[in-house]
Amino acid sequence: MLTAIVILVLASLPGLKIIAEALRKETAYQFVVDGKVWFAVSKKVSLEEILDEYKKQYLKNIDKHAMVKKVDFLQKIEIVEVKIKPDYIDELKVAKEKISAVEEEAVIIEVKKGDNLWNLAKAHDLTVSELEILNPDADPHKIFPGDKLVVKPVNPALDVIVEFENTVMESIPFKNEYKKVNNLFKNQQKILKKGVEGEKEVTYYITLHNGYQKSLAITNENILKEPVNALVQIGTRTTVFRGGRINYGVVHGKRISSLYGNRIHPITGKRRFHEGLDIAANHGNGVHAYTDGRVVEAGWNGGYGNCILVDHGNGLRTRYGHLSKISVRVGQRVKTGERIGAVGSTGTSTGPHLHFEVIRWGRTQNPLNYL
Ligand SMILES: [Zn+2]
CATH class of the missing domain: 2.70.70.10 (Glucose Permease (Domain IIA))
Known part of the structure; x- marks a missing residue:
């Protein structure tokens, strides 16, 4: 009788293995934006690095002498530790793509002869100061036909x-x-x-x-x-x-x-x-x-x-x-x-x-x- 049970268990081992594999869960870190799960990765440190790098791009045009007080996301960001099936864990490449996704591309126009900031602002439903803000490097006296101006900024998924x-x-x-x-x-x-x-x-x-x-x-x-x-x-x-x-x-x-x-x-x-x-x-x-x-x-x-x-x-x-x-x-x-x-x-x-x-x-x- 005992022998029979042992044989039975041994015989069903490959099947158990499959079941165990299917139920196996790993520790992962979900990236949650305003309560919605965007993806999950296996390493928390890597995710933090990607987020830091993403935020840093917005510091590169700022005066080196400036004192940065805050760098933050507009959305509520959480990193939540979970146990999930390995299938649900994304590669870092996927995480990077989702973080730097763009909802709308920037609109850039070319200055033509006779253009001035008034006309351009009016044509694009902006105020002159908004247009200046969008183009901080543009010197009002040194803009010539052929120069490019941003009239609508890029709208990223993560602000x-x-x-x-x-x-x-x-x-x-x-x-x-x-x-x-x-x-x-x-x-x-x-x-x-x-x-x-x-x-x-x-x-x-x-x-x-x-x-x-x-x-x-x-x-x-x-x-x-x-x-x-x-x-x-x-x-x-x-x-x-x-x-x-x-x-x-x-x-x-x-x-x-x-x-x-x-x-x-x-x-x-x-x-x-x-x-x-x-x-x-x-x-x-x-x-x-x-x-x-x-x-x-x-x-x-x-x-x-x-x-x-x-x-x-x-x-x-x-x-x-x-x-x-x-x-x-x-x-x-x-x-x-x-x-x-x-x-x-x-x-x-x-x-x-x-x-x-x-x-x-x-x-x-x-x-x-x-x-
Ligand atoms: Zn002047």
Whole structure:
């Protein structure tokens, strides 16, 4: 009897083996996103490495000096230890593919002649600042036909939020203090004291969503050097410029929107040199010749849009960019204060403003010292 049982058990061993194999379970780690299981892998460390690598790609364009405060997924992520059949365990390659899956590809367009940020933003249902945020490396003055711009970012399956703090140095513009004198002819100016730009440390707190700016706030400003105002004498007799709150000499402006010189991008930390002074002004406001001279260029000039270059002699030239209208021709002589065009937003511009450049013997100068 006993022998018979032993024989029976022995005979059924291969079958048991199959059953045991079918029931065999291994320890694995499930990747759970917002409560849904995406996949499972056998090594927790490998999964963590893949996730780290995925998140790190969103740090590569950030300024090296920035202080990263948070790198996290927008979705709720869990790694859950389970016992499952080996069949349900995925290879790392599969895990990698699922983690870096893309729901929608980015939409990139090519800049054409005559395009400006206003038109492009409008055409793609964006605001100008959103378009700038999508293209942080694009220098508004140096965009030419053929350049590529992102109008819709890539939409990954897993979203990454990065928060960081960055402190950059920025210039503080000086103001011109005008002193009216009657011994000067109309439109004549005399600088009694040159202005000096100040300097400040600005701390930004920036949140990026999949590498694109979601929010940017100034958390601290520390003035290192106060600007010194310029003192300028102006003639009291009739001047070409009447009304307007601020008289920048060549245009009735509202404010300086961008200074001459280095500007550090708060996200990338990249330095960009701005060759002129941007003066925000109403569309159509008159643009006036800085001083007597001869027009040497008048027409389209890449990122500067409709642009005029005037030669004043003695190595001095002035450039006027983003104009909506050009009222002069090449070779034409112009007088101080003569209307040569109108404020616009042509070329690559974020809004109506005059880009005013002063060039002395081929090198740009700080226009604030000339106005
Ligand atoms: Zn400019």
